[in-house]
Amino acid sequence: MQQGAFKSMGVALGLVMLAQSLHASDASDVSDWSVAEDILAIEGDREYGAYLSSECTTCHQTETSTEIPAIAYWPREDFVTALHAYKDKVRPNPVMQMIAGRLSAEEIAALAAYFENPE
Amino acid sequence: MKLNRRNFLGTSAAVATSLSAPMVMAGGHGKPRLVVVGGGAGGATAARYAAKDSKGAIDVTLIEPTRQYYTCFFSNLYLGGFRDMDSLGHSYGTLASDYGINVVHDWATGVDRDAKTVALAGGGAVPYDKLILSPGIDFIDGSVAGWDLSAQNVMPHAYKGGSQTELLKAQLMAMPEGGVFVMVAPPNPYRCPPGPYERVSMIAHMLKETNPTAKIIVADPKPKFSKQGLFEEGWANHYDGMIEHLGPDFGGDDVSVNPADMTVNIGGEVVQADVVNVIPAMKAGRIAELAGVTDGNWAPVNAVDMSSKADPDIHVLGDASSQGDMPKSGFSANSQAKVCANAVRGALTGSQVFPARFSNTCWSLIDTDDGVKVGATYEATDEKIAKVDGFISKTGESADLRKATYEESLGWYAGITSDMFG
Numbered sequence: 001m002q003q004g005a006f007k008s009m010g011v012a013l014g015l016v017m018l019a020q021s022l023h024a025s026d027a028s029d030v031s032d033w034s035v036a037e038d039i040l041a042i043e044g045d046r047e048y049g050a051y052l053s054s055e056c057t058t059c060h061q062t063e064t065s066t067e068i069p070a071i072a073y074w075p076r077e078d079f080v081t082a083l084h085a086y087k088d089k090v091r092p093n094p095v096m097q098m099i100a101g102r103l104s105a106e107e108i109a110a111l112a113a114y115f116e117n118p119e
Numbered sequence: 120m121k122l123n124r125r126n127f128l129g130t131s132a133a134v135a136t137s138l139s140a141p142m143v144m145a146g147g148h149g150k151p152r153l154v155v156v157g158g159g160a161g162g163a164t165a166a167r168y169a170a171k172d173s174k175g176a177i178d179v180t181l182i183e184p185t186r187q188y189y190t191c192f193f194s195n196l197y198l199g200g201f202r203d204m205d206s207l208g209h210s211y212g213t214l215a216s217d218y219g220i221n222v223v224h225d226w227a228t229g230v231d232r233d234a235k236t237v238a239l240a241g242g243g244a245v246p247y248d249k250l251i252l253s254p255g256i257d258f259i260d261g262s263v264a265g266w267d268l269s270a271q272n273v274m275p276h277a278y279k280g281g282s283q284t285e286l287l288k289a290q291l292m293a294m295p296e297g298g299v300f301v302m303v304a305p306p307n308p309y310r311c312p313p314g315p316y317e318r319v320s321m322i323a324h325m326l327k328e329t330n331p332t333a334k335i336i337v338a339d340p341k342p343k344f345s346k347q348g349l350f351e352e353g354w355a356n357h358y359d360g361m362i363e364h365l366g367p368d369f370g371g372d373d374v375s376v377n378p379a380d381m382t383v384n385i386g387g388e389v390v391q392a393d394v395v396n397v398i399p400a401m402k403a404g405r406i407a408e409l410a411g412v413t414d415g416n417w418a419p420v421n422a423v424d425m426s427s428k429a430d431p432d433i434h435v436l437g438d439a440s441s442q443g444d445m446p447k448s449g450f451s452a453n454s455q456a457k458v459c460a461n462a463v464r465g466a467l468t469g470s471q472v473f474p475a476r477f478s479n480t481c482w483s484l485i486d487t488d489d490g491v492k493v494g495a496t497y498e499a500t501d502e503k504i505a506k507v508d509g510f511i512s513k514t515g516e517s518a519d520l521r522k523a524t525y526e527e528s529l530g531w532y533a534g535i536t537s538d539m540f541g
Contacts, residue, residue: 051473054168054457058450058478059527059534068530094510095480095494095527102476102496102507 035084040077042109049114052107055099062118072118079112150178151467154237154247156227156406158183158211160192161253161436161452163539168460170218176468180221180245181214182237188540189280192449193532195314196484198277198288199321200328207280213541227254230410232430249463252412252427253436253452254404255279256310259416262400263303264375273378274395277318278310290394291322297332298393301383303374304339305398308417310438310447312345313493315398317483320350323358324486335362336392338385340372345446346483346493352514353485403439417441422499423475424462425455434459443503444495451479453535458499475499482528488518490525 062072071079085091086100087108100108155166158181166181173179187208196202214220226240230252236244258276260267266274277287291300300322304315319337326333335358344350354362365371370386376397377383383390402408402416412418412427418435419428420442427433436459437452445451458475465472480494495509512524 047471048473050172051461052476054461055454055476055478057534057538058453059480059531061534061537064533064537066530066533067526068534093527095492098494098496098508098510099478 033081033085033090035077035081039084039105039109040080042080042105044076044106044109044111044113046110046113048107049110049112050118052103052111053114053118056111056115059095062115071115074112074115076112076116079115080108083108083111148246150176151248152178152180152246153249153251153463153467154180154182154245155251155253156182156237157253157255157404157437158185158188158222159253159255159437159452160190160449160535160539161438161456162251163188163211163214164453164456165251165253165434165436165460165463166220167214167218167539167541168457169464170214170220172460173464173468173470175219177464178221179219180223180247181211182223182225182227182239182245183211184224184226185281186210186224189284190449190532190536191278191280191314192311192535194277194280194284195318195321197284198291198318199324199484201321201484201487204281204285209536209540211540217541227406228409230406230433232411232433235432247432249432249434249467250410251434251436251459251463252404252407252410252418252439253456254406254439256401256403256438256447257405258399259402262306263397265378266303266376266397266399270376270378270397273381274376274397276398277396278305278314278398278401287394287396291325292329294326294330294333294393296330297334298330299334299336299390300326300394301336301338301390301392301396303376303383303395303397303399304337304341304344304371306340306372306400308447309398309401311481312446312448313350313481313483315339316344316346316350317485318396319362320353320358320483320485323354323361327358327361333361336383336385336390337362337364338371338374338383339364339366340374342366342368345481346491346511348514349491349512350483350485353489353491357486357489401438403435407435407439414441422502422504424472425459426462434463443497443500444506445477445479445497445504446481448479448481449535450481450531451477453538454478455504475504477504480531482524482531484525484528488522488525490521490523490528491516492524492528 060071083100086096155162170179211222215222229238275283275287277283373386375384407418412429420440425434438447454477477497482492491512493511496507497504
């Protein structure tokens with residue numbers, strides 16, 4: 001298997017996993033939606049991500065999923081893809097659309113870098 | 120592309136300003152000292168983040184009189200029978216054991232801004248380099264004629280979590296069949312803008328099950344209120360004919376009460392009530408006034424770091440602050456606390472200070488699985504915390520979406536209380 005194909009599959013599996021953890025209101029079909037390679041390639045500032053993460057942790061716990069999914073240890077590309085799906089209003093939850101809507105691509109990358117391994 | 124610290128700093132005037140401020144280091148007394156007064160959504164969060172992120176470099180003391188904190192948010196769900204009181208109670212044990220915070224269960228009774236100490240009711244004083252005040256609200260004497268704190272056992276306010284909420288529920292449970300419940304709603308600004316109307320919804324839900332011929336009257340000084348269209352739609356759908364909302368056109372701004380005979384005078388009409396919930400006009404918790412950082416009823420702050428406009432070494436969070444566009448809510452206080460903790464840590468240890476960013480969402484439950492929400496993001500300007508973007512639930516939404524919104528609020532409650540108390 002080509003490395004690129006394997007990577008795409010990984011992203012697709014990640015999206016399935018994410019979709020399963022979303023609320024009923026978020027159960028949109030995002031399987032054919034993707035983020036541009038140059039956005040996925042942005043290397044995030046982890047320390048800035050740690051600061052930005054405090055906006056997330058009002059609702060999301062890092063390791064315990066409630067009615068709202070936990071967000072620690074998500075693969076970086078899955079995280080970036082999910083946040084851009086909200087930013088671009090592909091996913092419908094208005095809280096997440098609003099929060100992601102004002103995050104720049106660099107800030108999303110910073111959050112992804114932090115949440116990939118928040119310890 | 121990599122966003123490194125150098126070009127990040129280059130793009131942010133706010134950060135440059137913050138970093139150019141003189142750093143407050145410990146003045147020959149060991150670690151720098153942060154004292155936080157008030158252990159609610161603002162204070163507990165600020166103490167936890169300052170302790171967690173400084174990794175022991177800051178000596179954090181949290182002064183909070185209660186050993187078990189009962190959240191005011193979600194207390195309406197207790198009235199409606201959706202939560203029990205125990206589920207709203209939280210201890211400070213983890214903040215002490217896991218975060219090394221010195222939790223002092225006492226009342227702060229004064230602030231000596233020259234000596235930089237906080238006086239305690241139990242005696243003694245706690246020194247600080249930076250002080251965060253997050254005392255929540257107190258009530259304005261005389262704002263509802265005939266009512267004062269001595270009447271709160273007869274006509275509870277139930278607008279601070281815990282025993283007052285339990286008292287109101289007990290009174291509602293004991294209300295005679297077909298009885299009358301009156302709420303005296305507060306004028307703006309006040310804690311939790313949708314709170315009185317969620318409360319009306321939850322009481323209607325409870326009475327519909329236990330006392331369906333009971334009546335609810337709301338005397339309201341405001342011509343408009345938060346999520347009004349959503350609440351009015353919900354009341355018509357679920358509680359038709361049960362709730363009468365009397366705005367200023369119907370005397371809602373001209374109310375007096377008589378706790379001795381349980382009457383409420385609304386614009387000259389005397390209502391004989393069985394249960395009366397008086398939610399008076401509000402002001403900053405008293406310690407803010409004692410510290411001399413209030414102007415009128417609230418404590419003005421600088422949006423960039425929640426510092427008091429009267430004293431750069433005092434920060435004021437949450438309901439007590441006057442900051443601009445954010446509603447007074449637990450979510451807002453929690454959001455402000457993180458901005459403040461980041462700035463205070465920077466001032467005390469030299470750590471990097473990032474630009475302020477704020478957000479808020481308020482969920483309200485109208486009936487079983489019928490949840491609605493309103494939210495916004497905010498930024499710091501020179502003048503105030505200014506709204507950037509927002510949303511609100513729509514009338515006519517599907518039952519599935521309303522259920523999902525309610526379930527989201529349960530996740531938020533678990534999240535924010537974990538964020539506050541560890």
